[in-house]
Amino acid sequence: MKKFKFRLESLLKIKKQERDMKKEKLVAQMNKLKSIETMIVNLIKEIDYYSTFYDEDNGLELKLWNYNFYKDYIANLSIRLRRLEKRKAEQMDVVKKLQVEYLRLKKMVDALEKMKSTKLQQHVIEMQKEEYSLMDDLALTNHFRQVDNNGRKG
Numbered sequence: 001m002k003k004f005k006f007r008l009e010s011l012l013k014i015k016k017q018e019r020d021m022k023k024e025k026l027v028a029q030m031n032k033l034k035s036i037e038t039m040i041v042n043l044i045k046e047i048d049y050y051s052t053f054y055d056e057d058n059g060l061e062l063k064l065w066n067y068n069f070y071k072d073y074i075a076n077l078s079i080r081l082r083r084l085e086k087r088k089a090e091q092m093d094v095v096k097k098l099q100v101e102y103l104r105l106k107k108m109v110d111a112l113e114k115m116k117s118t119k120l121q122q123h124v125i126e127m128q129k130e131e132y133s134l135m136d137d138l139a140l141t142n143h144f145r146q147v148d149n150n151g152r153k154g
Contacts, residue, residue, distance in 0.1 A: 012113065012116060015109050019109050022101055026098040029094050029095050029098055030095055033088065036087055036088045036091055040088060043077060043080060046077060047081065
């Protein structure tokens, strides 16, 4: 019983450490995802700002270099946006995989803790049985001593 308990404790400790490390990785990757999402929101705001600025100035006389500059700048912003959206999708995949791994480890730790609790209850029951058996043996020994002593006296 002690060997199993020791192995269960060791395994539980290791799995808890794995779960905690996986949780830290998951939090870091989720923070990275939030950072990418923030960059996307800021980039969209910048694109909207320069697009409206360009549209508002469309009626005015723009010199050719200004027109090309804004056109190229908005195109570059759009390219950056597509790249960020691709990075976001990749990061979401990483987060999903880590979530699955974390949940698997969490379920395993929960199951091991439940097993530990069950084994502890079984151990307590077995110890009580052993104590009752020992008490019965002592009572029988005491009874036979008394019978033996009474038999010798009489």
